[in-house]
Amino acid sequence: MPSLYRLHRAALCAAVFGIAAISTASAEEIIIGAATAQTGGLAPYDQxxxxxxxxxxxxxxxxxxLAGKYTVKLLIKDTRSDTAQTATVAQELIDAGAKIMITPCDADPSISAGQLTQPLGIPTLTLCGSAPVLTGAVGDVMFGTYPADNVQATAVADFAVSEGKKKVFLLTSPDSTYTANLPEYFGKVFETKGGAIVGRGTFSMGQPDFSAEITNIKGLADKPDLIMTAAYEPDFPAFIQQLRGAGVTIPVYGADAIGTPTIKALGKLVDGVVYT
Structure with a gap:
């Protein structure tokens, strides 16, 4: 992940200057707390x-x-891909002396940690959470390090239009900011460029059966040129396997979270899938 690595390096160097004013001149060590998913659904992204x-x-x-003078000690605690657990371990890291906080690759748990670090002025950076609402939901200590969902959605919409796509079916999940909002950002840009949303479907993250959504897609009188979703593991593999198994060959566009070895290993099932 060279590009992500460079972003983190630059962001951390910037963050250290944010705490320099409250650090003593003799300080030689800074503790960075990493509240990250070592287990659960976010682990393939956080790790x-x-x-x-x-x-x-x-x-x-x-x-x-950092800044040529602060040696870093990294403390890591497992959030278990759970928002409440993220807040718990973030507090534990604060209690252990963390002066910079690293949060998961998702807005919701990152916000829960940020709400603890904001009153204390602790610079907080998400590993790769991409919701544009992230910093506004916390305050001036919260920093994104990754292209935002609306930026990604615009890039995918621009590509769809360049490919001559006119009609889209949006598949969202209300269970996370990422899965709920990114397809809607796509839809807004797509419509401003002359495209149309001809249908919508929803799913619950972790559900094994997408037959209702697939039946909905197959039953549309106005057939879409593409399906756009921000579903990721394990939902995207389940959806694409069942979609293709039902004989639906409509192109599927997604976002960065489906660029994983597991999904690429699906072979012909994901040939032609587009993602940022």
Whole structure:
């Protein structure tokens, strides 16, 4: 993840200046708390990003640390991909002396941690959470390090229009900010460029059966040129397998979270799937 690695490195170097004013001149060590998913649904995203963070911090420490003078000690606690648990471990990291907080690859748990760090002025950076509402929902200590959902959605919509697509079916889930809002951002841009939303469907994250949504798609009188969704593992593999198994060959467009080895390993089932 070289691009993510560079973003984290630059963001962390910037964050250290935010705490320099409250650090003593003799301070030599800064504790960075990483409230990240080592288990659960976010682990396939948090763990590679965390590995990039470790690499960056090792290199920075070898060169004298953040800002050339602060050696970093990284404390990591497992959020278990749960929003409430993220808040719990974030508080534990604060109690352990964390002066910078790293949060998961998702807005909802990142906001729960940020609500604890904001009153304390602790700079807080999400590994790769991408909701544009993230910083506004917390305050001036919260920083994104990754292209926002509305930016990604605009890129996908621009591509769809360039491919001559005119009609879209949006598949969303209310269970996360990412899965709820990113397809809607796409829809707004797509409509402003002359496209039309001809149908919508919803799913619950973790549900194994997408037959109702697929029946809805197959029954549309106005057939879509594409399906747009921000579903990811394990939902996207289940959806695409059942969709193609039902004989629906409509192109599917997604976002960054489906660029995983697991999904690529589906082979012909995901040939032609577009994602940021």
């Amino acid at each position: 590679p990003a965390l590995a990039g963070l470790r690499m960056s911090l090792d290199e920075l420490n070898a060169k004298g640390g």
